[in-house]
Amino acid sequence: MKHCNGSLDRASRPIVPTAYATALAMALTISLIHPASAAEVTVPPVPDNIRVQTPNTPYLVGHATGTQNYVCLPSGTGFKFALFTPEATLFDDYGQQIITHYFSPNPDEAGTVVRATWQFRDTSTVWGSVGPADSSSDPAFVRPGAIAWLKVTAVGTAEGPSGGDKLTQTTFIQRLNTNGGLAPSTGCASLSDVGHEAFVPYTADYFFYKDKQR
Numbered sequence: 001m002k003h004c005n006g007s008l009d010r011a012s013r014p015i016v017p018t019a020y021a022t023a024l025a026m027a028l029t030i031s032l033i034h035p036a037s038a039a040e041v042t043v044p045p046v047p048d049n050i051r052v053q054t055p056n057t058p059y060l061v062g063h064a065t066g067t068q069n070y071v072c073l074p075s076g077t078g079f080k081f082a083l084f085t086p087e088a089t090l091f092d093d094y095g096q097q098i099i100t101h102y103f104s105p106n107p108d109e110a111g112t113v114v115r116a117t118w119q120f121r122d123t124s125t126v127w128g129s130v131g132p133a134d135s136s137s138d139p140a141f142v143r144p145g146a147i148a149w150l151k152v153t154a155v156g157t158a159e160g161p162s163g164g165d166k167l168t169q170t171t172f173i174q175r176l177n178t179n180g181g182l183a184p185s186t187g188c189a190s191l192s193d194v195g196h197e198a199f200v201p202y203t204a205d206y207f208f209y210k211d212k213q214r
Helices: 002-012 015-038
Strands: 056-075 078-091 097-105 114-120 125-129 149-158 170-180 197-211
Touching: 056 097, 078 197, 114 149, 125 170
Parallel strands: none
Antiparallel strands: 056 078, 056 197, 078 097, 097 114, 114 125, 125 149, 149 170, 170 197
C-alpha cells in the first residue's frame, strides 16, 4: 500500500510544473501581443509645417531600414540624381517585420500615378503624396546629412486579397528621425553619368495616423 502511494505521488508531480509552464507561456504570449497592439504611439516634436492636426491621431509606428535609390538624369542645363524608389522594411518595437515601403502605381488614381507605397503584413496598402510645403530639413530637428522629414497625405488605400485592412484607415504618414539617405554629391555631372544608379542606406521612423472620429 505504501509503495502504491509513492508511485501515485511520483506520477502526479510533473503535472504541476507542466501546468505552470503552460500557463506561463500563455501569459507571456498575451503580454507580448496585447500591449503591443494597444500601446499609445508617441510622436516626437516636429516642425509646424509637418504637424498632423486633430482629429487625426497616430495609431502605428514602423522603424525603417533600407535604401533611397537614385538615378542620374538630365536636369535643366545639367544633370542631377533623382529618386526612383525607396526600398525599406519597417519593424515594430519588438523587431518584427510589419511593413514594406517602395513606389508603385496608385489604383485610386487610375494606376497612372506612381506614389510612395506602404504594404502591411496583412497585404493592406496605402499610397501617399507629399505636398510642396509638407517637407522639412530644419536643422533644429533633422540631422546633418539626413533626408527631410515629411508629412505624407494618404491618396489611396486597398485591402489585401484576404481582407487585410490595417492600413486602409490611414489618413497621414510622417517620416521622422531620419538618418542618411541623401542623394550622392558626386557621380552625376556629365552625359556619360546618365543612368548611373546609387543606393543610399537610410533609417527613419514612420508614424501612421487615422481619423479617430471616423
